[in-house]
Amino acid sequence: MNETIYRSHVLVCTGTGCVSSGAKDLKTTLEKELTAKDMSGEVKIVETGCHGFCEKGPIMIIYPEGVFYCEVNEKDVKEIVDEHLLKGRTVERLLFKEPMTEEQIPSYQDIDFYKKQQRISLKNCGHIDPESIDEYIAVGGYEAAGKALTLMEPQEIIDELKESGLRGRGGGGFPTGLKWQFARNTESDKKYVICNADEGDPGAFMDRSLLEGDPHGIIEGMMIAAYAIGADEAYVYVRAEYPLAITRLEKAIQDAEEYGLLGENIFDSGFNFKLHIKEGAGAFVCGEETALMNSIEGKRGMPKPRPPYPSVSGLWGKPTNINNVETFANVPYIIKEGAEAFSSIGTESSAGTKVFALTGKINNTGLVEVPMGTTLREVIFEIGGGLDKNKKFKAVQTGGPSGGCLPEEYLNLPIDYDSLLDAGTMMGSGGMVVMDEDSCMVDVARFFLNFTQSESCGKCTPCREGTKRMLEILNRITEGEGREGDIELLEELGDHIKSTSLCGLGKSAPNPVLSTITHFRKEYEAHINHQNCPAGACQDLLSTYVIAAEDCIGCGKCAKVCPVDAISGEIKGVFAIDEDVCIACGACEPVCPVDAISQG
């Protein structure tokens, strides 16, 4: 074989995040520059999946040195080629700077954001070309499937899964091995495996990154599941809003079929496996497994009562095993490395790692994968680099739009399924939103409930009608129209909706409200009793501005900046603010040359 040996590999992230910040143009420019310098035979450009640090994109890593450049744009290409690739000198200004220490870190592994992470499911993301099956195989891909199909009995695989302690990463946390066992135990001429890639939590993008960055890993996990339960057909249900993930998955399926890794008699084991992609239209509720199956069947995405569970009667009435993308991503590791290797990571009840979508008012946002049991503090302050602008931490919300908010005293809470539930929130699919002192907790609860309320499928009474009533109450509280008894009514409705809703959406939708009432009741009371928003976030509760007539010099600067034309007056006369129009944005205050404007 005559393979070119390159002296440098330039990894350009072309995940959705980096593409939106210009990675495609960056790559094209780099190609041109390398051709111009006659270096294309020496330096290889590799498009990779997501590194999780999308905020700093486009991201470029140059090997063999492993230098990590961030926020690289086209203009930087010439310098990178001339300095780094030609002269071997690091372009320092493009290195990542630690937010707390201002220190510039050249190497990927040394950045706090990555240093504290342990990547199992994300291990290939950003490191291999997701569109190359050869690269996947080169890093040990499909070895687990080979082992499973040729050396293991289906029951052995399930036992291995059970022993590993892997629990569902989509949010429910149900033991994966047990779920597979149920599907295996149901006798049927036909069974299905479904990968739930209907990632709907706002801000969460681990599933997308996995599909974009390591599609073969998911296919391999699904294949092992299908063999274990006795299925020969599978669906990946992925949102149509994830075009790149779909393209890469399509390519991966095609390549795997060509290599005989999908299709008939795989590894000569007699096992057949066919994989389809089903594009969802983006309804949040389709992440609920029964709604998802309805959607695949061409029906409206509405949940059905369980039991029967999918393992007994699922897709088209056949036994079906549904797992989340991240769950499948862990399977090859478990089969290859053994249950013990996996269960030694994490806590006793929650083995392995979990990927979080860390976001909010912190310095480093992005995808992070940490061992279960890592504390909230470690994630937020060490990996996340602490709060933006050194503001004071107020709360962290975990579990997506229907998770709960935890205050400072929970920062040392080890993150696992059970401790989060005990604290009144949940793992969910791994959303983690950090809030600072400027966040109003009533408004935060309102924001999340507004999402779940409008994404309710409308089927069951408590979720359809009840969340709307809760939202109306929250709206009036944030508008200063709260009434005595509103907090109690919110609690009552919240408990009611949780205990009587049909599916997980309704059963968890009140969480943000209930948890903020538990931990931040005083904020609710301030809004209701004193029409005051302590965080200064609720527009309707902010006092409007006034101009002291005796100080006004009539320059009119304030009127010019007012976005709602609330200020009028004559030049050299006296200006005044119409308090009915003023939205208390504060734009006028700093422009007044004589400090005549203040909040009334």
Next chain:
Amino acid sequence: MENKVKLQIDKQTIEVSEGSTILDAAKSVGIDVPVLCYHPDLSLHGACRVCVVEEEESGELLASCAAPVNAGMKINTRSIKARKARRRNVELLLANHPNDCLGCNRNGSCELQDITYDLGITKEDIERVSGAVREHEIDDVGPALRRDLNKCILCGRCVRICEEVQGVSALQFTQRGFNSVVTTAFDMPQRDVNCANCGQCASVCPVGAINEKSEIEKVWSALEDDDIHVIVQTAPSIQATLGEEFGMRAGSVVTGKMVAALRRLGFDKIFSTDFAADLTILEEGSEFLKKLEGEGTLPHITSCCPGWVKYAEHNYSDLLNHLSSAKSPMQMFSALGKTYYPQQSGVKAKDVYTVAIMPCTAKKFEKNREEINATRFKDTDAVLTTRELARMIKEMGINFSKLADEDFDELMGTSTGAGTIFGTTGGVAEAAVRTVKEKLTGEPLEQLNLGFRGVNFAEVEIGDRTVKIAIANGLGNAEKLLEACREGDCECDFIEVMACPHGCVGGGGQPRPATKEKKIKRGTGLSGIDDKSVVRKSHKNPQVIKLYKEFLGEPMSGESHHLLHTTYKSRPKN
């Protein structure tokens, strides 16, 4: 042997079949947990959450309609937690409901109203959780149905019956969350979609959201006008269903009381559609005979059900040439009502006003079909459902159950048992074969016994030929049967189709609530009339014989062809 499961309900230990729901188990100990979205004839939906009960050990609230029993389970239906939760869900529904019960068509027969009363929910309870209310325009253009979505509680019964039982899917959930609504494609009037007008949606609606388009006032006005001569016909099934509106058991036969009540309402002549059903048999039977002899296309498919006809026009335009050209009994009657009746009675045709009491909402559509009128007038002036007739009787304060039996008027009031069983599934086929066999061979027919199954088959030896008969009731079943015919899996000579499950006794205009159990009782009531009839063959109906002798001549002759036969047209699939 069926496996049994032991569990406790409200401290009572009981044993029920494995796979039963908690709702069934509770019923077996005499507890009817309140339900709204649940309907015994439809798939489990689990949406209203009004039937929640508490599982004692976990403290979890379970929707009893959907949750299966488990061995050792302890269920509490009366715990404060369960009671509160049930009430709260009803309150939430009411907070988004017009609550204008006094002006509502379902006042007194509304399941939501009953539950509200049973649970003791007050106005204050509802106000506590009140807020925005969904508002929808009323679909009032008819001609068969009226939808007032402001009253809809999104239980999905109409969606399920239309999809699962009828296979039509004219109604679906659209929008999300609080804005969810059950409506037609693109929110078009029900008139303009592929709806068969069968009214099954109305028959299962627990509230006043879907009803027939009322023609009561029109009929009162006609009755009031001395210049108008109002004649009424009552469809076969009405005599076995009307009693339910007055508290009688399903299947009670009230023919005589019904006639008496109609006289008290002021109708000038009370006739029977059963008479016209006998006439239909003679026309359609003759047509079928011709087809058997090689003139025309087999299988012969019945056309007396207007819901089925419209469904076929939408979905089986390739089979329309199989449909009998004979009009439905109602339209045959009306055509004669404005020709034969004036000739015989001396009343001027222009003064005759024909009212039909029907089990059916599709009949309201049928009477408006452009090609249906054979006379210079509108053949059928008004169609009232069983429910509408009951309302008129109630309005007049007629003490229905105390009425002494009276007889139909002469001329078009006599019928045979064969005409009567038109009102239940299999009846048309049976009636037709009775006449056809006897006419061809002179031998009487043994009972066909097509029973109450959704699809059924029978074979009859007529002379040296075996005639194969198939029936289907419910449009979903019709689809199965016709698809099998298309595929060549079902070789039939005669196919009877009724749009509604169990035939007209299960019609969309019949008393509510209606369940399979009740429909079977109604059908049994009708069969009972047939069993007791002295004359059980349509061709022996003396008034029909007189009609041919004095007016029509022969079946399918010039005059009867003009008055009693019609045509069909293809309609778009959606």
